[in-house]
Amino acid sequence: MRLLYRSLYKLSSSLSSVFMGSKQLCKFTFSSPLTHSSRRQLSDTYRIPFSVLPSKPTSRIRPFCLKTNGYLTHANVPRPPAFLEDANEKSYTNNIRIIKQRLEELDMDIDICKPGQYNHLLCPMCKGGDSEEKTLSLFINVDWSSAVWLCFRGKCGWKGSTMATAGSTPSYETPNHIDKVKIKREITVESLNLEPLCDELVGYFAERLITRETLQRNAVMQKSYGDQIVIAFTYWRNGVLVSCKYRDINKKFWQEANTEKVFYGLDDITETDDIIIVEGEMDKLAMEEAGFTNCVSVPDGAPAVVSLKELPPEEKDLKYQYLWNCREYLKKASRIILATDGDNPGQALAEELARRLGRERCWRVRWPKKNDVDHFKDANEVLMYLGPDALKEVIENAELYPIRGLFSFGDYFDEINAYYHRTLGYEFGVPTGWGALNELYNVVPGELTIVTGVPNSGKSEWIDALLCNLNESVDWKFALCSMENKVREHARKLLEKHIKKPFFNARYGGSAERMSIEEFEQGKQWLSDTFYLIRCEDDSLPNVKWVLDLAKAAVLRHGVRGLVIDPYNELDHQRPVSQTETEYVSQMLTKVKRFAQHHSCHVWFVAHPRQLHHWVGGPPNLYDISGSAHFINKCDNGIVIHRNRDPEAGPLDQVQVCVRKVRNKVAGTVGEAFLLYDRVTGQFMDIKEPPPRKK
Numbered sequence: 036m037r038l039l040y041r042s043l044y045k046l047s048s049s050l051s052s053v054f055m056g057s058k059q060l061c062k063f064t065f066s067s068p069l070t071h072s073s074r075r076q077l078s079d080t081y082r083i084p085f086s087v088l089p090s091k092p093t094s095r096i097r098p099f100c101l102k103t104n105g106y107l108t109h110a111n112v113p114r115p116p117a118f119l120e121d122a123n124e125k126s127y128t129n130n131i132r133i134i135k136q137r138l139e140e141l142d143m144d145i146d147i148c149k150p151g152q153y154n155h156l157l158c159p160m161c162k163g164g165d166s167e168e169k170t171l172s173l174f175i176n177v178d179w180s181s182a183v184w185l186c187f188r189g190k191c192g193w194k195g196s197t198m199a200t201a202g203s204t205p206s207y208e209t210p211n212h213i214d215k216v217k218i219k220r221e222i223t224v225e226s227l228n229l230e231p232l233c234d235e236l237v238g239y240f241a242e243r244l245i246t247r248e249t250l251q252r253n254a255v256m257q258k259s260y261g262d263q264i265v266i267a268f269t270y271w272r273n274g275v276l277v278s279c280k281y282r283d284i285n286k287k288f289w290q291e292a293n294t295e296k297v298f299y300g301l302d303d304i305t306e307t308d309d310i311i312i313v314e315g316e317m318d319k320l321a322m323e324e325a326g327f328t329n330c331v332s333v334p335d336g337a338p339a340v341v342s343l344k345e346l347p348p349e350e351k352d353l354k355y356q357y358l359w360n361c362r363e364y365l366k367k368a369s370r371i372i373l374a375t376d377g378d379n380p381g382q383a384l385a386e387e388l389a390r391r392l393g394r395e396r397c398w399r400v401r402w403p404k405k406n407d408v409d410h411f412k413d414a415n416e417v418l419m420y421l422g423p424d425a426l427k428e429v430i431e432n433a434e435l436y437p438i439r440g441l442f443s444f445g446d447y448f449d450e451i452n453a454y455y456h457r458t459l460g461y462e463f464g465v466p467t468g469w470g471a472l473n474e475l476y477n478v479v480p481g482e483l484t485i486v487t488g489v490p491n492s493g494k495s496e497w498i499d500a501l502l503c504n505l506n507e508s509v510d511w512k513f514a515l516c517s518m519e520n521k522v523r524e525h526a527r528k529l530l531e532k533h534i535k536k537p538f539f540n541a542r543y544g545g546s547a548e549r550m551s552i553e554e555f556e557q558g559k560q561w562l563s564d565t566f567y568l569i570r571c572e573d574d575s576l577p578n579v580k581w582v583l584d585l586a587k588a589a590v591l592r593h594g595v596r597g598l599v600i601d602p603y604n605e606l607d608h609q610r611p612v613s614q615t616e617t618e619y620v621s622q623m624l625t626k627v628k629r630f631a632q633h634h635s636c637h638v639w640f641v642a643h644p645r646q647l648h649h650w651v652g653g654p655p656n657l658y659d660i661s662g663s664a665h666f667i668n669k670c671d672n673g674i675v676i677h678r679n680r681d682p683e684a685g686p687l688d689q690v691q692v693c694v695r696k697v698r699n700k701v702a703g704t705v706g707e708a709f710l711l712y713d714r715v716t717g718q719f720m721d722i723k724e725p726p727p728r729k730k
């Protein structure tokens with residue numbers, strides 16, 4: 036029996052040591068003198084039926100399989116035999132001391148923990164998430180020989196183990212086994228053999244305008260590696276040395292292994308609302324020379340580019356662990372100035388920091404110009420070349436970190452200046468070519484004009500004439516989506532307006548001479564150079580997106596400045612059943628306007644009025660447009676084209692251009708103008724001075 040217990044104890048010890056390294060189910064066989072039955076009994080009793088680092092928090096983690104609900108009670112935890120306790124009292128006390136120390140080093144609060152049972156603690160990695168639940172399950176062996184833990188919070192899953200063997204270190208990792216977290220070592224200036232800076236190194240810093248006082252306040256030291264001396268930047272937290280980073284003469288950096296990742300200069304931001312973050316220790320020291328001690332440096336430099344991935348959960352955000360480790364310091368800050376390097380990695384770092392700290396409280400700096408092309412790169416360069424006052428000015432002139440979608444007018448000053456000085460072009464709009472409309476309607480790039488009128492009022496003709504005028508005056512080109520027109524007929528109408536002669540010798544031409552073949556050939560070239568046709572080749576109806584995509588191609592490929600969609604009802608307007616026509620029209624017009632604005636392109640959109648029941652021959656109202664009041668609400672300009680059809684009421688060739696809406700007062704105002712329509716050439720003319728018809 037005594038022998039059996041001795042073997043048991045031996046087994047228990049050997050189990051402990053295997054326990055740490057194995058991720059497998061541990062089963063042990065015994066060498067003689069155990070009998071088969073005692074071996075089975077022992078095997079059953081001392082099997083450790085769980086992986087030390089289980090992939091799932093299942094029942095496999097229950098030691099000794101004695102409990103059905105996953106938790107052990109004092110009563111059913113097997114205890115070592117009493118005489119062994121006596122015999123190993125010293126080792127038992129030693130175990131407690133070591134295990135306690137190891138777990139406390141990992142920030143586990145084990146004062147309330149009992150061995151031989153599952154203890155529920157706040158996980159030092161995830162702090163229990165937002166709810167701050169005690170999600171860490173810690174099991175300490177009854178004899179304090181080892182401990183194992185697992186955080187049951189899905190996002191964390193931190194797990195690990197440690198044992199009381201001298202010289203061993205705890206091991207722990209996240210469920211994916213990729214985020215191996217380094218063990219935090221206790222270090223001191225003495226244990227790292229750090230020494231005060233020698234005069235040569237003080238001189239080296241002096242060349243960079245870093246004074247001895249600044250070096251002393253920041254406890255910059257040195258360390259000897261054989262005959263080489265390197266700079267030691269000491270990292271402190273609450274006055275305790277937590278890490279040390281070295282820099283050799285070749286600007287090579289390395290950090291003390293297994294130490295905590297925190298900001299350099301952390302203790303300088305304990306009480307500050309404003310924090311400056313820089314990219315290197317030298318920059319932190321440079322900031323101090325400019326009068327800013329509320330500055331910290333990142334410990335690891337900058338990433339090459341901004342990650343395109345979603346932000347990882349903080350426990351997996353290993354590159355930026357220092358941010359999370361210093362969260363308490365950063366929480367309080369209301370203004371964080373990101374004074375990272377001006378190069379691409381520096382800017383990528385600023386973006387990564389801003390993503391994590393919240394853009395709304397971040398600011399950024401603009402490094403001054405070095406010459407016509409380059410800017411200074413960082414704080415130390417500015418200090419060295421321009422001095423502390425210039426560096427101070429850089430920080431004082433820090434600007435709000437941009438937030439996508441949130442702007443100030445200041446962001447647009449270039450554009451506003453250009454508008455004021457009229458260097459953009461067409462600020463007042465392009466005159467239509469008809470004096471009668473000069474005060475009422477001018478064509479501004481980026482605006483949307485809705486044109487309506489009863490059928491056959493001459494809407495399409497008027498728009499075509501307008502395009503010809505604009506081409507003549509400012510050489511604009513246009514994309515035409517005119518579904519009702521046959522191409523050849525549309526060509527005829529445009530050519531007649533351009534050449535100012537009828538296309539055919541036909542009835543409508545009267546005595547006017549037909550355009551010559553030369554004029555026709557020249558006109559064809561003009562057509563090709565001026566208009567780009569958006570047409571659906573098959574029978575299906577195009578939708579607005581399709582039209583706008585092609586118009587965009589016409590803008591980029593041919594530089595068109597105007598798009599005509601004539602008429603609206605010839606497009607495909609299928610919409611989801613849940614969407615009303617009003618909602619659809621609103622969204623559709625938003626897309627059209629966005630296109631116009633983005634491409635600085637004027638869009639004319641022809642929309643028919645709904646059936647007018649009691650029409651007495653007058654021009655319709657913009658609100659009569661079939662479909663939705665959004666046509667009038669959303670457009671920049673609303674024009675009704677109307678013509679007199681009653682010989683009693685006035686001349687039949689008179690066309691009324693009713694400008695019913697002008698949003699941009701620079702470009703016009705509401706009012707009416709009358710033009711004459713020349714049926715032979717399709718030209719529209721001012722009434723007072725009709726242009727001579729070419730014979």
Ligand SMILES: Nc1ncnc2c1ncn2[C@@H]1O[C@H](COP(=O)(O)OP(=O)(O)OP(=O)(O)O)[C@@H](O)[C@H]1O
Nearest residue numbers: 489490491492493494495496678687688689690712
């Ligand atoms: N003031 C006018 N006097 C005589 N005929 C005109 C006048 N204005 C247009 N027309 C003629 O009316 C016809 C239709 O013109 P247009 O296609 O421009 O009208 P619309 O308003 O666009 O028609 P719809 O609403 O059917 O598309 C053309 O043959 C055109 O020559």
